[in-house]
Amino acid sequence: MGLCCLALIYLALIFSCPGTALAGTRRKPTPMKIYVGETLLLEKEEEILAWKISDESVLAAEREEGAPGRMILHAGKHGSVKAYFVTASGADWYRITVEEPSFRIRVVPMTKDAALITIKNNTDQTFEALKLAYQLVGMDGTVLAEGERITGASIAGRTIYLSVALEDPSAVDAKASQKQLHVTPYSRLLQYTYTDRSQDVRKKITDQVTGGTKRIQVQVENPTEELVFATAFVRFYNAQDKLTSLVVRRFSVGAEGSNSFRVQAGTLQDPDYDHYSVYLTGYSKHYQK
Numbered sequence: 001m002g003l004c005c006l007a008l009i010y011l012a013l014i015f016s017c018p019g020t021a022l023a024g025t026r027r028k029p030t031p032m033k034i035y036v037g038e039t040l041l042l043e044k045e046e047e048i049l050a051w052k053i054s055d056e057s058v059l060a061a062e063r064e065e066g067a068p069g070r071m072i073l074h075a076g077k078h079g080s081v082k083a084y085f086v087t088a089s090g091a092d093w094y095r096i097t098v099e100e101p102s103f104r105i106r107v108v109p110m111t112k113d114a115a116l117i118t119i120k121n122n123t124d125q126t127f128e129a130l131k132l133a134y135q136l137v138g139m140d141g142t143v144l145a146e147g148e149r150i151t152g153a154s155i156a157g158r159t160i161y162l163s164v165a166l167e168d169p170s171a172v173d174a175k176a177s178q179k180q181l182h183v184t185p186y187s188r189l190l191q192y193t194y195t196d197r198s199q200d201v202r203k204k205i206t207d208q209v210t211g212g213t214k215r216i217q218v219q220v221e222n223p224t225e226e227l228v229f230a231t232a233f234v235r236f237y238n239a240q241d242k243l244t245s246l247v248v249r250r251f252s253v254g255a256e257g258s259n260s261f262r263v264q265a266g267t268l269q270d271p272d273y274d275h276y277s278v279y280l281t282g283y284s285k286h287y288q289k
Contacts, residue, residue, distance in 0.1 A: 037184040059098060109170055
């Protein structure tokens with residue numbers, strides 16, 4: 001009898017005798033939380049021979065093509081399921097809760113060429129990326145811009161920023177546009193845990209002027225013993241404190257190491273540039289078998 005057939009019998013016994021702990025099966029399920037619309041990976045060191053999910057309308061699973069130890073999970077709706085995954089070593093089981101994600105989204109017109117979109121992550125989960133579907137609407141109801149964007153990392157409790165190019169940002173109806181924005185968690189591995197390192201990493205900023213052009217040198221130091229994945233949002237303002245432009249830099253900083261980048265701020269006579277701010281976030285991640 002093949003391993004796959006044995007794995008199916010294993011699952012049948014688990015479901016027919018839920019109070020019985022079979023050899024190789026954990027007595028208690030591993031609790032996990034994911035979010036409606038999220039697609040993520042479950043990874044095992046061995047080939048996954050069979051799997052069973054108690055309610056596939058809440059959570060569906062399929063094997064990743066060419067990767068016998070990886071499953072792709074799709075969260076369909078709010079609910080709770082039991083999920084079992086069988087390898088040659090036995091069965092792992094999880095109690096997975098699917099919740100609606102919570103993000104606060106705002107639209108802020110910049111002074112020229114773009115609108116700023118801010119996304120605050122009000123969940124307790126860090127995501128390595130988000131998918132943003134947007135439609136920016138004008139005061140007269142016309143659509144000024146629409147599309148989809150994959151963002152960088154979104155840390156629990158933190159805000160990320162991105163810009164969308166526009167010919168006339170002043171024409172944007174911010175309130176109407178905010179109703180046309182939808183965010184979906186996009187990328188993470190189920191067995192990773194994430195730690196917010198935004199308060200741990202330190203930045204040192206140096207202004208540099210060369211030939212009438214001003215640049216900003218940002219050095220980021222990581223005092224922790226973990227690799228940190230960092231994002232810096234550099235926001236530029238005019239003398240009236242109106243946002244004029246945004247520059248985003250993503251990079252990693254090794255354990256007890258440093259990294260740096262440089263951004264051109266503009267010329268000293270540029271009316272669209274007066275001052276700036278640098279918002280720095282970062283996270284580390286750990287794999288749990």
